[in-house]
Amino acid sequence: MKVKSKPGDFKVFEVLKEKPSKRDGKYRYYTLFKRGIETKEAIGRVAKLSRVSPKEILYGGLKDKNAETTQFIAVRRPLKLKEIKDENLRLCFVGYLDRPPKELIEGNRFEVLVRGVRKVPEERFRVLEDVGIPNYYGEQRFTPVRGGRFFVQELLKGPKCALVSLFAPAGWESSLSRRAKKLFIQGKFKEASSLFRGWRRKVSDFLSRGGSFEEALKLVPKEEIEFQLNVFQSYLFNRLLSDLIKGKTPNLVKFKYKLGYLYYPLESVSVPVELPAFTPKLDLYDSLISQIGVDRKSLFHLSDYFHSFKRKTFVKPKDFEIEEVNKGSYLLKFFLPSGSYATNLLRFLFSAV
Incomplete structure (x- = not known):
């Protein structure tokens, strides 16, 4: 399977919970379009052209470099950003809102062109609609992991x-x-x-x-420290959820990824609706961290760097569409809530990624 053969094959459109107002709000909102550029690099360019500190520019999350992405960024008034109209980087003012992007991102709408694949088994579509897929963190989450070590x-x-x-x-x-x-x-x-x-x-x-x-x-x-530790939390979430699913049903499919295997059930399974992220105060993950030679008590002094939160175990895409554009090539359109990975859905449908 070929995904992201070129940036235009993978398009992401960020969706807000509220529509920006043209009149009033504490933050000025802009749409940032980028192609083949990392989010932080794009923010750096915007900051330099606008003569503001990159720290003043607020955004919801990092978007894939090898894609065409449109996301919202904001600055607190009275700061302003200079609009940009380059081929691979565009910035456009859209209005005002009273809260920063991190609090207002609902999710992302995707348009993905997949090449070199076989027709998706009908059963996968049924599972996608009735059960959903495990809300695993995507492969790109683990790029900081070197040699299998965190x-x-x-x-x-x-x-x-x-x-x-x-x-x-x-x-x-x-x-x-x-x-x-x-x-x-x-x-x-x-x-x-x-x-x-x-x-x-x-x-x-x-x-x-x-x-x-x-x-x-x-x-x-x-x-940076918090991000690195969150990568560790993400791995533990994937591992725990995958183990829970494996223990619930033999009717599943298994896919290899950078840090092991992930299991996807082909029927409904009884697992918690949410799982808490690992923190040094939580013993839920003790057996998993001991397998990689880490003692939870040795992490107590890092407690302030671990964010405490819960993550849904399953996710269902909304407004899902699929169209065969050429033999072996499909165009997919769908919406996923914030924090869910499109590559996870592609892995399940096409047994790859």
Whole structure:
């Protein structure tokens, strides 16, 4: 199966719970269209052109780089953003609202062109409509995981291991980024510093002047640590839900992903409507974390970095449509609530991704 052969094959349109007003509101709202650009990079460009700090620009979440995405961003009044009309980046003012995007995102509408697949078994459509699919986190959630190890495991080994984990290069990054990270890991902090931006430059520069790894780790933004720990929470949610489903019915399908296997039932199963995310105070995941050599008590000092929340175990797409546009190619249109992954639905329908 081929998905995202080009950005236009995968389109995402963010949906708000409220319609922006043309008259009044605490926040100015804009639609941000991007193609082949990471969300943070797009925000950085908007901030630079508008002469505001990137921290002042609010948004609901990160969107896929290899896609055409339209999302809402906002700034608190009286700040304004400069409208942009480039081919791969567009920004347009749409009105005002009293709450920031994170509180108002309802979900996303998707238009996905899938190539090189066989016809979907009718049973899958029935299950999709009657049961839904497990609300697993998608593969792209786990891009920070290197060699099957999580940041939290490296953090428990000490500040140096934690920093090396954060600076580990990835194949999908630019050659400049990979080069900078390799220099950092080799201990060439001064050379690496000249190639980095943001907090990675601060960390590299600090170490180049003889600073300790323990103090350097404190220069990493809290948001980055929280994100890395949330990746760990996401894995544990996937693993627990998959194990629960496997234990409820033999009538299921199994798919391999980056961190193991995920099970999808072909009939209704009795599992909790929601599952709480892992936190160091919760013993629900003890057997799972012990399997990867982590003791829950060793994480107590990190409690402030773990967000406490619940996630629905199953999700049903709304307004689902599928059309065969060519032999072996299908155009899918559907809506998913915020936090649910389109690639998860594609995996179930086409036994791939």
